[in-house]
Amino acid sequence: MKEKFYELSVVSNNACDLLLDLVFAFGITCVEEIENGFIIRDEDDLSGIQFGLIEYVKAAEKSLDKKIDLKLDLQVKENKDWINEYKKNVKPIKLGKFYIRPSWENPREDLLNIIIDPALAFGSGHHESTSACISFLQKYAKEGMSAIDVGCGSGILSIALAKLGCNVDGCDTDEQATYSSKQNAELNDVKFNKIWTGSISNLDAKYDIVVANIIADVILILKNDLIKLLKDGSYLILAGVLEKYKERILEVFASLKLVELNTQNEWSSFVFQK
Numbered sequence: 703m704k705e706k707f708y709e710l711s712v713v714s715n716n717a718c719d720l721l722l723d724l725v726f727a728f729g730i731t732c733v734e735e736i737e738n739g740f741i742i743r744d745e746d747d748l749s750g751i752q753f754g755l756i757e758y759v760k761a762a763e764k765s766l767d768k769k770i771d772l773k774l775d776l777q778v779k780e781n782k783d784w785i786n787e788y789k790k791n792v793k794p795i796k797l798g799k800f801y802i803r804p805s806w807e808n809p810r811e812d813l814l815n816i817i818i819d820p821a822l823a824f825g826s827g828h829h830e831s832t833s834a835c836i837s838f839l840q841k842y843a844k845e846g847m848s849a850i851d852v853g854c855g856s857g858i859l860s861i862a863l864a865k866l867g868c869n870v871d872g873c874d875t876d877e878q879a880t881y882s883s884k885q886n887a888e889l890n891d892v893k894f895n896k897i898w899t900g901s902i903s904n905l906d907a908k909y910d911i912v913v914a915n916i917i918a919d920v921i922l923i924l925k926n927d928l929i930k931l932l933k934d935g936s937y938l939i940l941a942g943v944l945e946k947y948k949e950r951i952l953e954v955f956a957s958l959k960l961v962e963l964n965t966q967n968e969w970s971s972f973v974f975q976k
Contacts, residue, residue, distance in 0.1 A: 704745045704781060705780065705781060706745075706778050706779065706780065706781065707743055707744065707745045707778075707779055707781050708742075708743065708744055708745070708746065708747055708748040708749075708776065708777070708778055708779075709741060709742070709743050709748075709776070709777045709778075709779055710741065710742045710743075710748040710751060710752055710774065710775070710776045710777075711736075711739065711741050711773075711774065711775040711776075711777075712725070712739050712740055712741070712742070712755065712772075712773075712774060713736075713738055713739035713772075713773040713774075714738060714739060714770065714771050714772050714773070715738050715771045716770060716771050717759070717762070717770045717771065717772070718738055718739055718740070719944075719968070720762070721755060721758075721759075721772070722740055722944075723944065723946075724754070724755065724758055725740070725742065725751065725755075726917045726918075726919070726944070727917075727919060728751060728754065729917075730742055730744070730751065739773075745781075745878070748776055749776060752774055752776050755772065755774060756772070756774070759772050793807075794807050795833070796810075796813065797833055797836045797837060798836070798837060798840045799813055799814050799840060800813060800814050800815075800816055800836055800840075800862060800865075801813035801814065801815050801816070802815075802816045802818060802836075802858070803815060803816070803817060803818075804817065804818065804819050805817050805819050805889065814862075814865050815890075816858060816861050816862060816865070816890060817886070817889050817890050818856055818858055818886060819886075819889065829969075830966035830967055830969040830971075831915050831941035831942045831943075831969050831971060832858060832859070832915060832941070833966070834941055834964045834966060834969070834971035835859055835913055835915050835939055835941045835971060836858075836859065836862050837964075838913075838939050838962065838964075838971065838973050839859065839862050839863060839866060839911070839913070839939070840866070841962075841973075842911065842937045842939070842961075842973065843862075843863055843866045843867075843868050843911050844866070844867070844868075844910075845866065845867030845868070846867060846868070846869070847867075847868045847869070847909075847910035847911055848868065848869050848871075848908075848909045848910050848911070849863045849868040849869065849870050849871070849909055849910060849911035849912070849913070850870070850871040850872065850873070850902070850907075850909045850911070850912050850913070850931060851863065851870065851871070851872040851873075851913050851914075851915075852872075852873060852902055852912065852913065852914040852916065852924070852928065853873075853874050853875075853879075853914055853915060853916035853920070853942075854872035854873060854874045854879060854880065854883045854897065855874060855879050855882070855883070855915070856879070856882050856883065856886055857872065857879075857882060857883030857884070857886040857887055858886070859913055859915060860872040860883060860887070860894060860897070861886060861887060861890050861892055863911065863913075864887070864890075864892035864893070864894065865890070865892060868910075868911065869895050870894045870895055871894065871895050871896050871897065871907070871909075872894055872896075872897040872898075873897065873898050873899070873900055873901065873902060874899065875899065875900065875901060876899070877899045879899075880897055880898065880899045883897055884897060901924075901927075902924065902927045902928070902931065903927055905927070905931065907931065908931060908932065908933045908936070909931050909932070909933065909936060910933060910935075910936050910937070911936065911937050911939070912928055912931045912932060912936065912937070912938045912939070913938075913939040913940075913941075914928060914938075914939070914940055914941070914942075915940075915941040915942045916942045917942050917943075918942070918943045918944060918947035918950070918951065921940055921942070921943065921951065922950070922951075922954060925954055925955065928940075929955075929957070929958070929976070932958075932976040933976070934976055935975065935976065936975070936976050937961070937973055937974070937975055938955070938958060938972075938973070938974040938975070938976070939971070939972070939973050939974075940955075940971065940972045940974070941969070941970075941971035941972070942969070943969065943970045943971070943972070944968055944969065944970070945965055945968045945969065945970050946968075947970075948963075948965070948970040951970070951972060952972075955972070955974055958974035958975060958976055959974060959975045959976075960972065960973075960974055961973040961974060961975050
C-alpha cells in the first residue's frame with residue numbers, strides 16, 4: 703500500500719449521471735456516491751481523470767448548447783486517513799445468510815461471516831451490484847459446483863462462493879485487486895482453486911457458475927469469452943450495469959435464457975442460463 707492516495711470529488715446538479723458514465727468508461731470502478739455527485743479514490747494520480755472531465759464538459763456544453771454545472775476537488779491524502787475514515791463509516795451488512803463485516807466488528811455466529819477490511823479494491827457488499835450478486839449466489843451456487851469470479855476486485859464474491867462450497871477460480875486485470883483477493887481469502891480462512899492477474903480470453907475451462915460484477919462496456923467486450931466458459935445448464939451472473947444499458951445486455955445475451963433480473967436504484971443485475 704502506498705503512503706498517499708488521490709481523492710477526486712465530482713459534483714454536478716444537472717449532469718451527474720452523464721459524468722458517472724464517463725468515469726466508468728475510463729475504467730474507474732471504485733466510487734462513492736454523494737448528493738449530486740460522487741467521489742473517486744485511487745492510489746494512482748487522478749489529475750488525468752480531472753482533466754478528462756473538464757474537457758468532456760466543454761465539448762458537451764457546445765454539443766448540447768447548455769451550461770453544465772461542474773465542481774471538482776482533487777486532494778492527495780494519507781492512506782492511513784482513508785482507512786480511519788472508512789472505519790468510521792462502513793458498518794456490517796446482512797445479506798441473506800451472509801454477514802459482511804470489517805475485522806473490528808464482532809462476528810454473527812448464526813450467519814456465514816465474510817470479513818472485508820478497508821482497501822481501495824472495489825467490493826464491500828454495500829454497493830447495489832455486489833449485494834445483488836451475493837443474493838443471486840445464494841440461490842444458484844451449490845456445494846461442489848465449479849465457479850469463476852471475473853473481475854474479482856476485493857474477492858468478496860469469490861469468498862462467498864467458497865463459503866457456499868464451490869470450487870473457485872478468480873481473475874482481475876488489476877494486480878492490486880488480485881492481491882487484495884488473496885489477502886481477504888486468508889483473512890476468511892478459505893482457499894481458491896486459482897487466482898490470476900489477467901483476463902479470460904485464452905482460458906480453456908468450463909464452469910457451473912460464472913459471475914462478472916464489472917461495468918457494462920467490459921461485459922460487452924467479454925461477451926463471447928463469458929459464454930464460452932459456460933457448460934450446458936450453467937448460470938451466468940452479470941452485474942455492475944447501469945440501468946440505461948439494461949436493454950443492450952438483454953439483446954447481446956439473447957442466446958441465453960434470462961432467469962432473473964434485478965434493478966436497485968440505477969443498477970441492473972442479471973442471471974442467465976445456458
